[in-house]
Amino acid sequence: MVSDTEAKAALIALTDIRKQYGGKEGSPAVEVLHGISLTIQAGEFVAIVGASGSGKSTLMNILGCLDKPTSGSYRFMGRDVSQMSADELAGLRREAFGFVFQGYHLIPTLDVLHNVQMPAVYAGVPAQAREERATGLLTLLGLGDKTTYRPQQLSGGQQQRVSIARALMNGGQVILADEPTGALDSRSGAQVMVLLNELAAAGHTVILITHDDKVAAQAQRIVRISDGEIVEDAVQPTRQEQPSLAAAETAMPTTASAAAVGSLSCVPFGRIGTQALSASWLQDIGTTLSSAWSALWVSRFRTFLTLLSFIIGVASVIVLVAVGQGNNEKLLQQIALWGTHRMYVGPDVDATTGLRGEFYERDAKVLEQVANVRIAMPYLAESTLLRAGGETFATDVWSVTADAPVVLNWDVQYGVFFTPEDDEALAPVVVLGKVARERLFPDVLPQDVIGQYLLLNNTPLRVIGELAEKGLVSGSSHDDDLVLVPYSTASQRIFGKPQLSYVSVVVDDLDALDQTVKDIEHVMRQTRRADDFRVSNSAAVVQGKKEVMRQQTMLLALIAGISLVVGGLGVMNIMLMSVKERTREIGIRMATGGRQRDIRLQFLSEAVVVSCTGGVAGVVIGLAIGALLMLWSVPVIFSVRAMLVAFFCALGTGVIFGIMPARQAAKLDPVVALAGE
Numbered sequence: 001m002v003s004d005t006e007a008k009a010a011l012i013a014l015t016d017i018r019k020q021y022g023g024k025e026g027s028p029a030v031e032v033l034h035g036i037s038l039t040i041q042a043g044e045f046v047a048i049v050g051a052s053g054s055g056k057s058t059l060m061n062i063l064g065c066l067d068k069p070t071s072g073s074y075r076f077m078g079r080d081v082s083q084m085s086a087d088e089l090a091g092l093r094r095e096a097f098g099f100v101f102q103g104y105h106l107i108p109t110l111d112v113l114h115n116v117q118m119p120a121v122y123a124g125v126p127a128q129a130r131e132e133r134a135t136g137l138l139t140l141l142g143l144g145d146k147t148t149y150r151p152q153q154l155s156g157g158q159q160q161r162v163s164i165a166r167a168l169m170n171g172g173q174v175i176l177a178d179e180p181t182g183a184l185d186s187r188s189g190a191q192v193m194v195l196l197n198e199l200a201a202a203g204h205t206v207i208l209i210t211h212d213d214k215v216a217a218q219a220q221r222i223v224r225i226s227d228g229e230i231v232e233d234a235v236q237p238t239r240q241e242q243p244s245l246a247a248a249e250t251a252m253p254t255t256a257s258a259a260a261v262g263s264l265s266c267v268p269f270g271r272i273g274t275q276a277l278s279a280s281w282l283q284d285i286g287t288t289l290s291s292a293w294s295a296l297w298v299s300r301f302r303t304f305l306t307l308l309s310f311i312i313g314v315a316s317v318i319v320l321v322a323v324g325q326g327n328n329e330k331l332l333q334q335i336a337l338w339g340t341h342r343m344y345v346g347p348d349v350d351a352t353t354g355l356r357g358e359f360y361e362r363d364a365k366v367l368e369q370v371a372n373v374r375i376a377m378p379y380l381a382e383s384t385l386l387r388a389g390g391e392t393f394a395t396d397v398w399s400v401t402a403d404a405p406v407v408l409n410w411d412v413q414y415g416v417f418f419t420p421e422d423d424e425a426l427a428p429v430v431v432l433g434k435v436a437r438e439r440l441f442p443d444v445l446p447q448d449v450i451g452q453y454l455l456l457n458n459t460p461l462r463v464i465g466e467l468a469e470k471g472l473v474s475g476s477s478h479d480d481d482l483v484l485v486p487y488s489t490a491s492q493r494i495f496g497k498p499q500l501s502y503v504s505v506v507v508d509d510l511d512a513l514d515q516t517v518k519d520i521e522h523v524m525r526q527t528r529r530a531d532d533f534r535v536s537n538s539a540a541v542v543q544g545k546k547e548v549m550r551q552q553t554m555l556l557a558l559i560a561g562i563s564l565v566v567g568g569l570g571v572m573n574i575m576l577m578s579v580k581e582r583t584r585e586i587g588i589r590m591a592t593g594g595r596q597r598d599i600r601l602q603f604l605s606e607a608v609v610v611s612c613t614g615g616v617a618g619v620v621i622g623l624a625i626g627a628l629l630m631l632w633s634v635p636v637i638f639s640v641r642a643m644l645v646a647f648f649c650a651l652g653t654g655v656i657f658g659i660m661p662a663r664q665a666a667k668l669d670p671v672v673a674l675a676g677e
């Protein structure tokens, strides 16, 4: 039994430690350690030796705070370990312990330098300091030229030396080595033993676990364990001759023993012992992101597939919104061009008589009386030949009233429009569209055309104005080739025909449109005594178009949203796979002092890297597709808001779907994780 004072003085004091496996989910409980009591003083070199299956590794995991005993007490430097939180235990692993495993346990996706640095990353040591320290240790261990290698590019002995460098990174006050030579050839094994001896000589507490008596014989003290019980605990009276450094020197030329012993001192550098996360959090983010990136790079095909769903999602949001907005804008332009408050009432075939109705000016007068109708303009369109000087031009003549600029939402550019008085007086005047003017008066300045004459059906008409250019709309032919004449002049003097093409109706209140249409139909049926007319409601058509467009946009947004969610599921999938595949890595990170939040951050940052990359690529590709569509004259208006929303949605889904696997990884038990794969 270990006395209380003794336990408080010792570095490590185990009292009656028992460890049971199983006992859960019907598996039988098996006790592997049957009451181990053991004290180890600082600076001791202890070998724990025993046959395979005797419980050595179980004991070491408990000593290293990777695992918890089922019962018994463990005091480290006088503190009861069972009272410590998960983060405090991680701190202990980070600051006090250095692990050397039989299987090296290096992280395959990180290079040698970053493997060695890891405990210092978790300790919050600034990048430059930890890089120098890691490089120094590696040089000391004869691996100065291998810093950029991946673990699998090194031999077993070299990998083991890398793991020793890692164990020493934060000082490695207590070196816990579980069968460190077990996987090595005898020469590399000898080198590792030389190193451990040097570390012991330099003041490190070395706990060496081995099944090999010859290896154990190099320690000062041998604790023999059999079937989970200590059967012998002896300080070696005559310590076996240490193998000389020179023996190993040939294979490890850079190890200069005297200097090495000094430098391998266990004093932690720069008082990292008490340091929490330092101010170098920016660097830490850099480190986290770059290690996330290298982990993703390893499974790049899978990463690419996930990226793809984000790219599709983000790019489609951007393109769809851009095209939707482009179309909307075009529609608005069209509406602005012709006005929204407009509809046509014109002749149609009567269903019962089969006769086509005819419209006269009196119909316009009747329509003008309907509530909510502001203007009812008679309108007659005829195709004719115009002549002026030596030029002829075949085009449409619209016979309209002085209300035309309002009804058609069309102003004059030069000159004036005709007045109601002109209309009444059958004035022989005409207003030209831009194209008509250009064709009929090619050599005259636009201003000078005003006052000139042209011939329409042999009637001379004086040009009094030119209409503002409408330009090309929606690919249809433009209307700038029209000429407008007063309705009365046209029907009585030029064409001599009283029938109208239709009546253009402008309403005051667009919201009352449906009622107005009903009123119009009612009054038309009454006055005409037939159903030989038709109301075509362009405002409603426009509204309908808008509605269809809105629904389309919603549908497309839905599709885009779905692909983002699919992207999120993809992230979750690769993260879950990655947690599964990299269980051992998680264990290694925990053994080197990673806290739960470090592990969470690690996996979350992978999710963030994937979704950010996908988001950015999606924006870029979305812009590129939009630009291509522009080349095909599809109306496109990019929306910065849509880009931001799409990007942050991608990021958000990535993070949300990444959280679960990240938490799962962080919750793993260090010892379970280490045994993983």
Ligand code: ADP
Pocket: 021, 022, 032, 050, 051, 052, 053, 054, 055, 056, 057, 058, 059
């Ligand atoms: P050693 O390292 O001395 O070879 P271990 O400590 O690894 O022995 O194992 C001691 C005993 O505990 C063995 O019988 C082994 O099967 C059992 N054991 C070790 N780990 C577990 C575990 N996670 N679950 C159940 N049994 C285990």
Ligand code: MG
Pocket: 056, 057, 058
């Ligand atoms: Mg073992």
